[in-house]
Amino acid sequence: MSVFVNKNSKVIFQGFTGEHATFHAQDAMSIGTHVVGGVTPGKGGSTHLGLPVFDTVAEAVAATGADVSAVFVPPPFNADALMEAIDAGIKVVVTIADGVPIHDMIRLQRYRVGKDAILIGPNTPGIITPGECKVGIMPSHIYQKGKVGIVSRSGTLNYEATEQMLALGLGISTSVGIGGDPINGTDFVTVLKAFEADPETEIVVMIGEIGGPQEVAAARWAKENMKKPVVGFVAGLAAPPGRRMGHAGAIIASEADTASAKMDAMEALGLYVARNPAHIGQTVLRAMQEQGITP
Amino acid sequence: MNIHEYQAKELLKSYGVPTPIGGVAYSDAQAAQVAEEIGGERWVVKAQIHAGGRGKAGGVKVVDTIEAVRKTTDSLIGTHLVTHQTGPEGSVVQRVWIEQASQIKKEYYLGLVIDRGTQRITIIASSEGGMDIEEVAKATPEKIIKEVVDPAIGLRDFQCRKVATAIGLKGKLMPQAVKLIKSLYRCLRDRDALQAEINPLAVVTLGEEEKLMVLDAKFNFDDNALYRQKAITEMRDLAEEDPKEVEASGHGLNYIALDGNIGCIVNGAGLAMASLDAITLHGGRPANFLDVGGGASPEKVTNACRIVLEDPNVKAILVNIFAGINRCDWIALGLIQACNALQIKVPLIVRLAGTNVEEGRKILAESGLKFITAENLDAAAAKAVAIVKG
Numbered sequence: 131m132s133v134f135v136n137k138n139s140k141v142i143f144q145g146f147t148g149e150h151a152t153f154h155a156q157d158a159m160s161i162g163t164h165v166v167g168g169v170t171p172g173k174g175g176s177t178h179l180g181l182p183v184f185d186t187v188a189e190a191v192a193a194t195g196a197d198v199s200a201v202f203v204p205p206p207f208n209a210d211a212l213m214e215a216i217d218a219g220i221k222v223v224v225t226i227a228d229g230v231p232i233h234d235m236i237r238l239q240r241y242r243v244g245k246d247a248i249l250i251g252p253n254t255p256g257i258i259t260p261g262e263c264k265v266g267i268m269p270s271h272i273y274q275k276g277k278v279g280i281v282s283r284s285g286t287l288n289y290e291a292t293e294q295m296l297a298l299g300l301g302i303s304t305s306v307g308i309g310g311d312p313i314n315g316t317d318f319v320t321v322l323k324a325f326e327a328d329p330e331t332e333i334v335v336m337i338g339e340i341g342g343p344q345e346v347a348a349a350r351w352a353k354e355n356m357k358k359p360v361v362g363f364v365a366g367l368a369a370p371p372g373r374r375m376g377h378a379g380a381i382i383a384s385e386a387d388t389a390s391a392k393m394d395a396m397e398a399l400g401l402y403v404a405r406n407p408a409h410i411g412q413t414v415l416r417a418m419q420e421q422g423i424t425p
Numbered sequence: 426m427n428i429h430e431y432q433a434k435e436l437l438k439s440y441g442v443p444t445p446i447g448g449v450a451y452s453d454a455q456a457a458q459v460a461e462e463i464g465g466e467r468w469v470v471k472a473q474i475h476a477g478g479r480g481k482a483g484g485v486k487v488v489d490t491i492e493a494v495r496k497t498t499d500s501l502i503g504t505h506l507v508t509h510q511t512g513p514e515g516s517v518v519q520r521v522w523i524e525q526a527s528q529i530k531k532e533y534y535l536g537l538v539i540d541r542g543t544q545r546i547t548i549i550a551s552s553e554g555g556m557d558i559e560e561v562a563k564a565t566p567e568k569i570i571k572e573v574v575d576p577a578i579g580l581r582d583f584q585c586r587k588v589a590t591a592i593g594l595k596g597k598l599m600p601q602a603v604k605l606i607k608s609l610y611r612c613l614r615d616r617d618a619l620q621a622e623i624n625p626l627a628v629v630t631l632g633e634e635e636k637l638m639v640l641d642a643k644f645n646f647d648d649n650a651l652y653r654q655k656a657i658t659e660m661r662d663l664a665e666e667d668p669k670e671v672e673a674s675g676h677g678l679n680y681i682a683l684d685g686n687i688g689c690i691v692n693g694a695g696l697a698m699a700s701l702d703a704i705t706l707h708g709g710r711p712a713n714f715l716d717v718g719g720g721a722s723p724e725k726v727t728n729a730c731r732i733v734l735e736d737p738n739v740k741a742i743l744v745n746i747f748a749g750i751n752r753c754d755w756i757a758l759g760l761i762q763a764c765n766a767l768q769i770k771v772p773l774i775v776r777l778a779g780t781n782v783e784e785g786r787k788i789l790a791e792s793g794l795k796f797i798t799a800e801n802l803d804a805a806a807a808k809a810v811a812i813v814k815g
Contacts, residue, residue: 150720150750154750205649206652206653228718228719229649230649231617231647231649231650231653232539232617232619232647232649232650233614233617233647233650234650235544236539236544236545236546236576237576237577239544239576240545240575240576240577241577255749255750267719267749267750268749269747269748269749269779269780272778272779282695283695284693284694284695284696284698284699285693285695285749286691286692286693286695286696286697286747286749287693287695287696287698287699288695289696289747289749289778289779290696290699290747290778290802293747293778293801294801297801310694310695312539312541313539313541313544337695339694339695339698340698342541343541343542344541365695365698365699365702366698366701366702367701367702367705367706368683368698368701368702368704368705368711369698369701369714370681370683373681375681375694375697375698375714376679376693376694376695376697376698376714376716377694377695378648378649379541380694380695380698384559389702405706406702406703406706406803407699407700407702407703407802408703408706408801408802408803408806409803
């Protein structure tokens with residue numbers, strides 16, 4: 131099973147022949163990802179990494195049966211590339227770009243209404259099901275197969291938590307980065323829902339940051355709908371109000387946006403909360419022990 | 426990116442939104458000339474800085490002679506205006522906006538924001554204008570009107586009529602309100618703005634007539650869309666921004682100064698925030714937030730070190746890199762390059778993990794330079810705090 135992507139996923143890369151796409155396509159294949167080709171407009175008919183290159187996503191889908199796309203298209207053209215993927219029938223679209231204009235995302239989210247494609251990102255490290263499928267830019271060697279589902283806004287903080295768990299012998303069922311922008315294709319709740327339904331996931335880690343209502347909304351959803359335990363962390367305890375901390379979405383605009391307010395709310399809703407970013411791994415281990423889940 | 430009030434009013438005017446007749450002035454003589462040209466009997470002289478709270482800070486004055494316009498401008502230009510939003514140093518007033526004083530009958534609030542919950546543009550309006558809208562929302566939430574716009578359909582007339590009616594803009598004022606709200610929406614969408622705030626939107630009397638008019642306006646634009654907004658980009662006022670943050674962004678670095686003594690160089694905003702948190706939880710104080718981003722070259726790392734070290738309070742630097750799209754070997758080369766080029770005197774605590782970590786650690790170990798290495802985030806933060814505390 132796992133969440134959103136697995137060993138049966140047929141992956142294409144949009145912006146296939148670019149430097150980062152090339153590097154991460156190779157890395158993805160090295161862990162067993164079934165990459166079936168790529169799209170670079172104008173280079174259709176050629177081959178790259180021994181795989182076919184197409185001019186359009188529609189052609190790529192028709193020729194390869196691809197159902198997942200890793201979108202490495204630069205921000206100005208990103209939203210268009212995402213619509214192209216959805217239009218072509220891709221089921222899971224993952225977009226890495228950092229800097230997609232927000233009005234493009236507003237239109238894109240409207241475009242998705244009534245369509246069943248899952249969009250992950252933008253501004254995300256992507257998604258990985260260890261040993262089966264990587265669609266993104268994360269360092270795949272730290273992701274070992276296990277029982278923990280992890281979902282985060284930040285990429286590097288996802289790596290941090292994963293490495294802490296790895297050091298304690300805890301592996302990952304699937305890791306999903308929802309991205310650091312104010313408007314994400316997929317929110318925390320959608321991913322929690324998928325983890326709750328996934329038999330390979332036994333516990334979930336949710337890593338948020340300052341700004342926006344998503345973390346608390348997700349914690350509330352978890353309390354009402356989940357049987358699996360959830361561990362939460364929110365970065366930005368030391369962040370000053372009104373300053374955007376790198377991510378477009380990470381800004382304290384009101385009292386509810388602060389890291390402590392969000393973690394207090396999570397705790398009140400029954401989540402396990404790691405108050406220190408260096409303690410995420412050990413908090414997961416403690417939660418597993420308390421819940422009788424064998425690591 | 427933010428702009429000044431006068432720029433916001435000129436922008437709105439180009440969308441057919443009524444604003445008072447006025448002009449910008451950079452000197453007292455120019456201010457007197459502007460007042461002469463626009464005519465009238467009373468004028469408002471408004472200091473132009475990005476921060477809010479200008480009125481309470483003495484940056485907005487109503488005067489009734491040309492000589493008073495001149496004197497007021499003279500007293501404002503060059504001063505550091507301190508408001509609740511500027512910080513203790515204040516912002517230097519470089520220019521003033523002079524406009525005809527309006528006969529205000531009633532003030533309203535009108536804002537357009539991108540709501541993160543609905544992921545759509547949302548109109549926020551209130552009959553309680555001229556006040557802090559957050560305060561109104563807290564004290565009297567029923568006086569805040571919200572209307573969400575479907576991006577595929579755009580803002581419809583009936584939605585504007587709903588908003589106008591709800592805040593009490595009736596009769597001849599209603600069609601004016603509809604036109605104004607639609608123009609503001611068009612402006613926000615066409616110009617890639619994240620937020621537009623009109624406070625106050627006022628009903629003013631011109632002789633017998635009543636007219637809706639924008640008396641103050643604030644815009645915030647999407648930095649990620651500036652590549653396609655040339656006219657907006659030209660409005661950027663670098664004097665309003667922190668020079669170090671501007672310099673850092675020129676090198677593709679995201680830097681925010683804080684008031685502690687442990688400099689931070691991290692990749693990724695989330696890990697950067699978490700590093701500040703870890704330092705704080707160990708009892709230390711971070712000197713800055715710095716995200717080197719993805720694909721950091723040795724040059725970028727050198728620039729990051731230089732910018733962090735320009736802060737004289739920095740007693741140690743914590744480098745925390747968890748490479749995904751980055752490469753630890755490049756980061757290591759950058760640190761060595763920085764040590765040699767900048768003759769760094771403060772201790773460097775380095776934690777490397779992720780892509781090419783072995784190569785990175787090897788490069789540091791063989792460099793002959795004194796790096797204090799740490800295996801994980803907790804150890805790195807603990808070491809940095811211990812060193813600074815001596």
